[in-house]
Amino acid sequence: MPDIAQRTGKGRADLKALYNKYGIFCVMLLILATASGISPAFLTRTNIINVLTQISVVTIVACGITMLIIEGMTDLSAGSVVALAGCLCVGTNKALAAGGMGAAPAFALALGCAVLVGVAVNLAGALIIARYDAPPFIVTLAAMQVARGLVYIYTNGQQIYDIGRIAAIGQGRIGMVPYSVLIMAAILAASWVILRKTRFGRYIYAIGGNKAAAVASGIKVNPVIVKTFAIHGVFVGVAGVLYMTRLNSGQPAEGVGLEFDAITAAIIGGTSMAGGLGTIAGTICGSVIIGVVNNILNLLFVQAYYQQIIKGLIIVLAVILDIKTKGKRS
Amino acid sequence: MKKGITVLAAALIALSALGLAGCHKAPKGPPKVAFICKSYSDAFCVWVKDEMEKGAKANYSGQFELVCFDAANNSTTQINQIENCVASKFSAIVLQQVDAQAPVPAVKKAIEAGIPVIITTGHIEDGGASTYIDADPVQQGTVVAEYALTKLPKGAKVCILQGPAGNFHANGRQKGFETVLATRPDIQVVDAQIGEWGKEKAVTITQNWLSSVKGLSCIMSHNDDMALGAYEAIKMAGKAGQIQIYGVDALAAACVAVKEGRMEATVFQNAIGYAEKALEFASKALKKEPIQSLTLASDLVTKDNVDQYLEFHKKLGNLK
Numbered sequence: 329m330p331d332i333a334q335r336t337g338k339g340r341a342d343l344k345a346l347y348n349k350y351g352i353f354c355v356m357l358l359i360l361a362t363a364s365g366i367s368p369a370f371l372t373r374t375n376i377i378n379v380l381t382q383i384s385v386v387t388i389v390a391c392g393i394t395m396l397i398i399e400g401m402t403d404l405s406a407g408s409v410v411a412l413a414g415c416l417c418v419g420t421n422k423a424l425a426a427g428g429m430g431a432a433p434a435f436a437l438a439l440g441c442a443v444l445v446g447v448a449v450n451l452a453g454a455l456i457i458a459r460y461d462a463p464p465f466i467v468t469l470a471a472m473q474v475a476r477g478l479v480y481i482y483t484n485g486q487q488i489y490d491i492g493r494i495a496a497i498g499q500g501r502i503g504m505v506p507y508s509v510l511i512m513a514a515i516l517a518a519s520w521v522i523l524r525k526t527r528f529g530r531y532i533y534a535i536g537g538n539k540a541a542a543v544a545s546g547i548k549v550n551p552v553i554v555k556t557f558a559i560h561g562v563f564v565g566v567a568g569v570l571y572m573t574r575l576n577s578g579q580p581a582e583g584v585g586l587e588f589d590a591i592t593a594a595i596i597g598g599t600s601m602a603g604g605l606g607t608i609a610g611t612i613c614g615s616v617i618i619g620v621v622n623n624i625l626n627l628l629f630v631q632a633y634y635q636q637i638i639k640g641l642i643i644v645l646a647v648i649l650d651i652k653t654k655g656k657r658s
Numbered sequence: 659m660k661k662g663i664t665v666l667a668a669a670l671i672a673l674s675a676l677g678l679a680g681c682h683k684a685p686k687g688p689p690k691v692a693f694i695c696k697s698y699s700d701a702f703c704v705w706v707k708d709e710m711e712k713g714a715k716a717n718y719s720g721q722f723e724l725v726c727f728d729a730a731n732n733s734t735t736q737i738n739q740i741e742n743c744v745a746s747k748f749s750a751i752v753l754q755q756v757d758a759q760a761p762v763p764a765v766k767k768a769i770e771a772g773i774p775v776i777i778t779t780g781h782i783e784d785g786g787a788s789t790y791i792d793a794d795p796v797q798q799g800t801v802v803a804e805y806a807l808t809k810l811p812k813g814a815k816v817c818i819l820q821g822p823a824g825n826f827h828a829n830g831r832q833k834g835f836e837t838v839l840a841t842r843p844d845i846q847v848v849d850a851q852i853g854e855w856g857k858e859k860a861v862t863i864t865q866n867w868l869s870s871v872k873g874l875s876c877i878m879s880h881n882d883d884m885a886l887g888a889y890e891a892i893k894m895a896g897k898a899g900q901i902q903i904y905g906v907d908a909l910a911a912a913c914v915a916v917k918e919g920r921m922e923a924t925v926f927q928n929a930i931g932y933a934e935k936a937l938e939f940a941s942k943a944l945k946k947e948p949i950q951s952l953t954l955a956s957d958l959v960t961k962d963n964v965d966q967y968l969e970f971h972k973k974l975g976n977l978k
Contacts, residue, residue: 367870369869374869375866382862382865485698575858575890576890577911579858579883623866626870627869627870629849629870632852633823
């Protein structure tokens with residue numbers, strides 16, 4: 329008898345755990361099902377690839393932001409740095425190509441510049457945060473301003489056109505799959521490995537969960553924080569390249585508010601603003617939910633004013649559902 | 659010792675008095691004219707700014723010095739800049755309004771202080787206190803839509819990329835589009851979405867239209883940046899050349915697109931006219947000559963006449 333009771337109890341706990349773990353996943357499936365139910369255009373191959381391309385930049389930024397939020401940090405500069413890195417990339421490539429350099433080395437150098445500037449801006453912020461124990465909210469807010477200023481100086485406030493074949497990075501595809509989707513997949517995989525399979529990843533959770541305890545258990549907190557920002561910087565640099573090459577031009581004024589889209593994706597995906605909690609899988613769900621909602625509202629020709637209200641409500645609902653399901657754990 | 663301190667103090671007081679007296683003198687050098695640009699991140703506004711700077715140096719360097727500010731698309735910043743210009747005794751203020759109503763009190767105060775205010779690339783609702791150089795956005799929308807009517811097939815399906823909600827130019831261009839397109843009942847305006855003047859949003863919206871609108875024949879855009887974004891989306895979908903694209907502004911990149919057949923037409927906003935007239939008005943106002951508000955006409959740019967605009971852009975250094 330006690331044996332059976334134990335079993336049923338365990339079974340129920342499993343179900344609960346399953347529900348807790350996959351709550352946001354269920355929300356995503358629900359939204360996907362609804363979307364395919366109400367619009368015949370939604371489940372077409374082209375449209376699915378469109379949605380994946382459309383969310384690639386935000387998702388890449390959201391990967392780094394998820395790590396930072398888990399760690400108790402945040403980054404508000406991502407949108408500006410995306411513009412800076414992207415414009416620097418297409419600008420460098422254009423200048424090198426004009427100077428007679430071959431396509432491949434010019435691509436490589438341009439990409440390198442973008443990643444370098446992404447890392448540099450984030451490192452600068454991280455060092456200040458670490459050295460002075462400064463609030464990341466304010467430091468990255470300052471970085472947002474500086475990066476936007478830099479991109480206006482670099483481009484002289486003008487768009488960069490005729491960027492040449494580098495546009496293929498954002499617009500090209502292998503078979504049916506665009507490069508941007510492949511790059512997004514690679515970065516998602518890398519982030520998942522970092523967070524789940526490395527000691528460094530466990531430190532990130534430990535610092536966000538309880539910084540004092542992390543320090544007490546011998547984790548060197550500041551180097552971990554700086555490294556996390558550096559990794560995020562790489563992702564932001566890559567995101568910038570994708571963003572501008574997709575537009576086939578350098579647009580210094582674009583990317584405003586991108587960081588908030590990324591933060592929203594992470595939060596919808598169950599990352600806790602308080603730190604210590606969150607997964608890459610959740611962030612993917614969050615990003616897909618936002619992307620699909622945007623897409624379906626467009627497909628249905630919903631007027632832009634109503635779109636904003638609907639998006640806001642869906643974010644609130646998703647978060648309430650997530651909190652409810654998590655609450656059952658205790 | 660005490661004496662020494664007293665002398666020192668006296669000297670300090672005398673010095674500061676001199677300094678204060680200096681403040682009351684008129685500012686040194688030639689009179690200063692402010693140009694408050696709407697936003698350094700708006701390609702068209704920056705073009706007007708560049709023209710202003712070039713024109714001021716070439717034609718008015720003996721009369722006044724032009725100082726440029728960036729309102730960063732923010733009404734509060736713009737109001738602060740107007741107030742600062744009044745406080746630092748500029749002789750005239752030229753501005754591109756961020757909003758048609760927000761700067762009105764600040765502008766009126768400037769005029770009360772004896773500083774003439776000239777609005778270029780638009781106007782504000784101050785009941786005629788300032789002098790403006792404006793274009794009519796309804797005319798811009800009308801002229802491009804009338805051309806589209808001659809090009810669109812029977813039963814054409816049209817989608818419209820719009821500027822920001824409530825924007826004066828976006829609303830006017832939309833009105834122009836709608837009024838003209840409505841004259842041909844076979845044309846169907848399927849959807850209109852807000853792209854906020856931006857290329858990225860335009861790409862996304864157009865991609866979604868390409869999967870939801872069967873047989874889409876035309877995209878009409880409130881500006882060129884969004885029109886060029888629509889082209890990128892259409893190209894990526896492998897449908898380049900199958901969907902007509904129309905824009906407004908005649909940016910250098912759009913003129914090239916018209917030349918190469920990627921866009922059907924755009925409308926030339928007379929950036930040079932805006933700058934030249936603004937400088938001329940400022941010069942006249944400084945000489946106390948009368949000035950009167952005016953509306954500049956905007957011209958249609960198509961494959962037939964695009965060469966002259968390309969030449970124009972080359973001369974300006976916007977194209978190589």
